[in-house]
Amino acid sequence: xxxxxxxxxxxxxxxxxxxxxxxxxxxxxxxxxxxxxxxxxxxxxxxxxxxxxxxxxxxxxxxxxxxxxxxxxxxxxxxxxxxxxxxxxxxxxxxxxxxxxxxxxxxxxxxxxxxxxxxxxxxxxxxxxxxxxxxxxxxxxxxxxxxxxxxxxxxxxxxxxxxxxxxxxxxxxxxxxxxxxxxxxxx
Numbered sequence: 001x002x003x004x005x006x007x008x009x010x011x012x013x014x015x016x017x018x019x020x021x022x023x024x025x026x027x028x029x030x031x032x033x034x035x036x037x038x039x040x041x042x043x044x045x046x047x048x049x050x051x052x053x054x055x056x057x058x059x060x061x062x063x064x065x066x067x068x069x070x071x072x073x074x075x076x077x078x079x080x081x082x083x084x085x086x087x088x089x090x091x092x093x094x095x096x097x098x099x100x101x102x103x104x105x106x107x108x109x110x111x112x113x114x115x116x117x118x119x120x121x122x123x124x125x126x127x128x129x130x131x132x133x134x135x136x137x138x139x140x141x142x143x144x145x146x147x148x149x150x151x152x153x154x155x156x157x158x159x160x161x162x163x164x165x166x167x168x169x170x171x172x173x174x175x176x177x178x179x180x181x182x183x184x185x186x187x
Contacts, residue, residue, distance in 0.1 A: 008057025010121050013130040014114070015054045018047040025102070034102050043107060058132065070172050071148035077164045078142045081134055128157050137161050 022044055028034040100106050120126070128140050138159040146153050148169065164170075 005057065005060055006122055006125075006127065007118075008053055009061055009127050009130065010057075010118050011050055012054030012057045012132050013121070015051050015132040016135060018050050018054075022047045028102075037102075039104060039107060040102055043102075054132065058136075071169060072145040072172050073148065073169055074143050074145050074164050074166055075153065076144040077166065079139050080142055081140045128159070130159075133159055139163075 025034065025040055025044055029036055029040065034040055121129070134140070138161055141158050141160055141164060142155065143158060143164065144153055144155050
């Protein structure tokens with residue numbers, strides 16, 4: 001079940017790109033630059049399905065995991081959202097603007113590139129590289145924290161909406177250790 005969840009989270013990272021591809025195809029068809037054929041139709045349907053699966057993955061990761069609640073005090077934080085987002089932006093531009101997905105050869109290359117990136121993404125647990133979550137308002141942080149009743153300092157990679165304040169107590173819902181996603185609510 002965890003592998004399915006991780007795959008859906010990988011798919012969600014590309015939701016903005018899927019949306020751009022659909023818009024590109026539709027605009028090309030409207031402007032008579034493309035004909036409405038089987039490949040274009042199947043590409044649009046595939047992109048819509050991937051968007052739906054990605055949204056399901058994000059909702060599953062954020063709302064429907066079994067929570068383990070812990071109390072922590074954040075000692076250090078480093079917002080690293082920008083370090084991860086721009087790498088994906090180049091992939092979006094490559095696929096959405098450069099590739100002519102109405103050609104079977106380029107559609108096949110598109111699928112192979114997504115497959116290869118997916119293998120690296122899943123094997124290295126790179127779930128924190130997710131521009132869709134950033135678009136939804138989440139920032140990515142590397143934090144150092146200690147548990148409320150423990151002096152041992154630990155580190156975590158988390159997504160959080162808003163700005164984390166230092167030396168403040170937070171109640172943390174640990175959603176998925178492998179996904180490195182923590183939702184922090186002020187206590």
